[in-house]
Amino acid sequence: MAVLTREQTTPGTAGPLPTDGLRRRRRYTADQVPLGSLLLRLLGGLVVLVVFLLPYLIMFFGSVKTKAEIRSVDPTYFPREWHWDNYLTMWSTPETPLLQNLISTLVISLCATLVVLAVALPAAYYTARFRFRGRLVFLFLVIVTQMVQPAVLTSGLFREFIAMGILDTWLAMILVNAAFNLSFAVWIMHSFFAGIPREVDEAAQLDGAGTFAVLTRINLPLVWPGIVTAVVFTFVASWNEFAASLVLLTTAGNQPLSVALTKFVGQYETSWHYVFGVSIVAIVPVVLLFMAIEKRLVGGLVAGSVK
Amino acid sequence: MKDLLKALPWIGPAVALIATVVLFPVGLMFWNSTRDISQSGVDKGGVGLDNFATVVGFDAFWPILGRTVVWVVVVVACTLVISLALAALLNKAFPGRRLVRMAVIVPWASSVVMTTLVVHYGLEPYFGIINSFLVDVGLIDSPEGYGWTRHAGTAFTWAMVVAVFVSLPFTTYTILAGLQTVPGETVEAARLDGANGVRTYLSVVLPQLRGAVSVAVLINIINVFNSLPILRVMTGSIPGYDADTVMTMIFKYMQNQRQIDLASALSVIAFLVVVVIVAVYVRLVRPLEEV
Numbered sequence: 001m002a003v004l005t006r007e008q009t010t011p012g013t014a015g016p017l018p019t020d021g022l023r024r025r026r027r028y029t030a031d032q033v034p035l036g037s038l039l040l041r042l043l044g045g046l047v048v049l050v051v052f053l054l055p056y057l058i059m060f061f062g063s064v065k066t067k068a069e070i071r072s073v074d075p076t077y078f079p080r081e082w083h084w085d086n087y088l089t090m091w092s093t094p095e096t097p098l099l100q101n102l103i104s105t106l107v108i109s110l111c112a113t114l115v116v117l118a119v120a121l122p123a124a125y126y127t128a129r130f131r132f133r134g135r136l137v138f139l140f141l142v143i144v145t146q147m148v149q150p151a152v153l154t155s156g157l158f159r160e161f162i163a164m165g166i167l168d169t170w171l172a173m174i175l176v177n178a179a180f181n182l183s184f185a186v187w188i189m190h191s192f193f194a195g196i197p198r199e200v201d202e203a204a205q206l207d208g209a210g211t212f213a214v215l216t217r218i219n220l221p222l223v224w225p226g227i228v229t230a231v232v233f234t235f236v237a238s239w240n241e242f243a244a245s246l247v248l249l250t251t252a253g254n255q256p257l258s259v260a261l262t263k264f265v266g267q268y269e270t271s272w273h274y275v276f277g278v279s280i281v282a283i284v285p286v287v288l289l290f291m292a293i294e295k296r297l298v299g300g301l302v303a304g305s306v307k
Numbered sequence: 308m309k310d311l312l313k314a315l316p317w318i319g320p321a322v323a324l325i326a327t328v329v330l331f332p333v334g335l336m337f338w339n340s341t342r343d344i345s346q347s348g349v350d351k352g353g354v355g356l357d358n359f360a361t362v363v364g365f366d367a368f369w370p371i372l373g374r375t376v377v378w379v380v381v382v383v384a385c386t387l388v389i390s391l392a393l394a395a396l397l398n399k400a401f402p403g404r405r406l407v408r409m410a411v412i413v414p415w416a417s418s419v420v421m422t423t424l425v426v427h428y429g430l431e432p433y434f435g436i437i438n439s440f441l442v443d444v445g446l447i448d449s450p451e452g453y454g455w456t457r458h459a460g461t462a463f464t465w466a467m468v469v470a471v472f473v474s475l476p477f478t479t480y481t482i483l484a485g486l487q488t489v490p491g492e493t494v495e496a497a498r499l500d501g502a503n504g505v506r507t508y509l510s511v512v513l514p515q516l517r518g519a520v521s522v523a524v525l526i527n528i529i530n531v532f533n534s535l536p537i538l539r540v541m542t543g544s545i546p547g548y549d550a551d552t553v554m555t556m557i558f559k560y561m562q563n564q565r566q567i568d569l570a571s572a573l574s575v576i577a578f579l580v581v582v583v584i585v586a587v588y589v590r591l592v593r594p595l596e597e598v
Contacts, residue, residue: 033400041401048393049403052410055425055472056417058436062428073433073450077440119320126317132310136595138318143594145329147526147585149533151554152577155561155570156332159339162348179328182321240418243535247561258420258536265427266544272428279421283413290416291409297477298484 056283063087063276070273083273087281090274095267098278100253101260105282108170108256109238112177116234119178120185121227125215127186128193129201146183150176151243158247168250176248177238184237185230188296192226193219229296236286257282333578339571346565358572367548367556374463375532375552382470383527387520389471390478395508397479398486415476423469423540430455430465459542459549466541466550470531477530478523485519486512518592525588529581553577 033041062070064086065079091099123142127135150157157176161167196219204218220227242258249255257278264270290297340358343351362368397408414422429437430452438452447453455461489512497507535554542550551559553573560570588594 038401041396041399042403044396045401045403045407048396049407049410052413055422056413058429059421059425062425062436071434075434075436075439077436115324119324122317123321126314130310130314132314133308134311134314138322139595140589141325142321143589144585145325147529147588148329148333148578148581149529151533151535152557152574152581153329153332153336155339155557155567155574156334156336157328158561159348159567160332160335175324175328179324182324186321236416240420242418242420242539243533243558246535246539246558258418261424262420262536262540262543265424265540270428275424275428279418279424283417283421287413287416290412294409294412297415298480 056280059276059279059283062273063280065273067269067271067273071269086273086277090271090277093271093274095263095271096255096260097253098257098260098274101255101257102278102281104170104249104254105239105256105258108173108177109235111170111174112181112238113231113235115174115178116181116185117227117231120182120230121189122215124186124189125193125219128190129198142183142186145180149243150180150241154244154247157244161248167248168254170254172248173238173241173245173256176244177234177241181234181237184233188229188233189223189226192223196222225296229293232289232293233297236290239282239286336571336574336578339568340575342568344566344568348567354568358568359576362569362572362576367551371548371551371553371556374550375554378463378467378470378552379528379531382467382474382531383524385467385471386474386478386527387524390475390482390523391513391516391520393475393479394482394486397483411476411479413476414473419473419534420536420540422473423466423537426465426469427456427540432457456541457545459545459547462542462545463538463550466537469537469541470534473537474527474531478527481523481526482516482519485516488519489515521591525584525592529584532577532580532584553580 061077061079064082064084065076066081066083069076069080123138127139157172158167161172166172200218200222201214204214209217239256240258241256245256245259249259252260261275261278264272264275341353341355343354343357345351393411397404397411426437429435432438432452432454433450435452435455438447438455439450441447442450442452453461455465493511493515494507497511502510533554535558538550538552538555539558542555548556548559554577557570557573557577560566560573
């Protein structure tokens with residue numbers, strides 16, 4: 001039932017290579033739009049825009065309020081005074097060492113991304129280019145890891161990492177994030193490699209290039225968009241990971257922001273303005289990154305079902 | 308065999324990573340579910356299936372299981388219906404469409420914990436901004452509010468709202484990708500036959516979305532079943548087990564009660580549920596065809 005083809009999973013683009021876009025179909029859109037229905041669409045678009053941004057607008061306005069204002073029994077929708085200094089003072093609160101949490105989030109996400117790239121790139125290239133026994137078993141294994149999420153395995157991981165002596169270390173979460181995002185990276189890069197005509201490789205081999213040289217000099221420039229997508233997706237997913245970090249990182253300073261911020265809930269007097277300031281700092285960069293790969297997100301997530 | 312050896316340097320690291328972080332913990336989890344492990348982590352020997360008996364025999368087990376089904380079914384169904392409408396809108400041409408599409412991505416990229424935190428704050432009595440909005444428009448009468456986050460039932464309902472909200476982007480984008488595959492000719496043919504917009508959508512477009520919808524639904528079922536952060540933030544501070552799902556219960560066993568053997572037993576049950584869903588996915592979607 002694989003009904004989607006690759007060029008259709010990347011709306012608005014012709015796929016990774018021009019060769020992919022040849023079978024392009026006409027899009028399902030009305031030709032002539034009456035003014036009434038256009039206005040209706042505009043209105044619908046506006047509602048969607050507001051609803052999707054609302055929580056983050058509340059967050060932003062909250063982040064520049066004073067503690068007195070955000071905890072006032074007569075709440076304000078917009079800040080009375082804009083306290084940008086919150087963004088400086090918020091890093092030192094008694095609940096959790098937020099600056100260390102930010103560093104942890106950054107280190108874990110960056111390292112996990114590097115590991116994924118180093119491990120997934122060769123696997124994606126080889127499985128797209130060569131047929132060998134066990135290839136399908138390997139690809140099946142990769143799909144299954146995407147379906148099984150760390151939350152359901154934490155009890156096993158917890159005991160394993162104690163035995164390995166890496167419980168409560170960055171390394172533990174780097175491995176977990178790398179393993180569970182491997183699937184997306186392998187699939188998205190696999191589809192890009194598969195889009196390069198084999199003749200390109202063969203021509204290079206005739207000129208005396210080895211397998212490794214073919215990969216680095218001929219293929220890499222062509223699959224660059226796939227690599228960028230894999231890197232961004234892994235980074236953002238690791239940045240936001242919660243369930244495994246909650247159990248596997250026990251020291252406050254080692255925990256990422258996602259875990260650290262939950263400690264503010266249920267406090268006698270929660271400093272919500274700080275929670276929101278930190279959230280804005282954590283959210284804005286990854287939203288921008290995700291927007292950059294918007295067109296290719298679906299392709300890697302629904303794995304082999306969209307080819 | 309020889310070509311597998313040749314492939315090993317290329318796929319070996321990936322296999323090693325999956326084996327260490329996915330396969331081995333699964334095995335260890337099954338093993339631990341049959342052991343008696345003390346709170347300090349000492350393995351005191353095998354107990355057969357006693358841990359499973361304890362977990363299933365727990366008073367709140369069946370209510371938790373039922374609530375998990377409600378959680379998954381309601382969230383996935385609402386997500387699907389709203390996403391179908393959203394995708395239909397975003398597939399139509401209108402000025403500013405790109406901006407709206409970008410806005411839809413925001414909850415996808417944002418930390419689910421942080422999105423839930425802002426809703427939790429908004430529902431607080433007196434100073435919560437959502438609560439205060441509901442008072443302003445007259446839906447509730449007192450700024451004390453209903454204590455949305457204090458009661459298991461209301462907190463759980465709001466958690467479902469948040470879960471739908473954060474599931475919308477992926478689902479909408481997957482259906483949008485499916486809409487690109489609907490050939491314009493089939494829609495025009497239906498129009499020429501005199502079908503109106505709704506009729507055309509239901510009888511021509513929707514059937515052709517079957518593939519995209521089944522992928523989106525199955526991946527959503529797995530994601531929602533495995534979801535921890537939303538309930539953890541919204542209902543985590545409520546005493547008792549009236550807002551728990553299987554997933555939050557696993558973490559209660561692990562963290563509050565430090566009973567890793569019971570946590571493992573419940574994880575094994577959850578894992579088997581996931582295996583069944585994955586099996587359905589593989590059969591229905593056939594992801595390995597033509598790779």
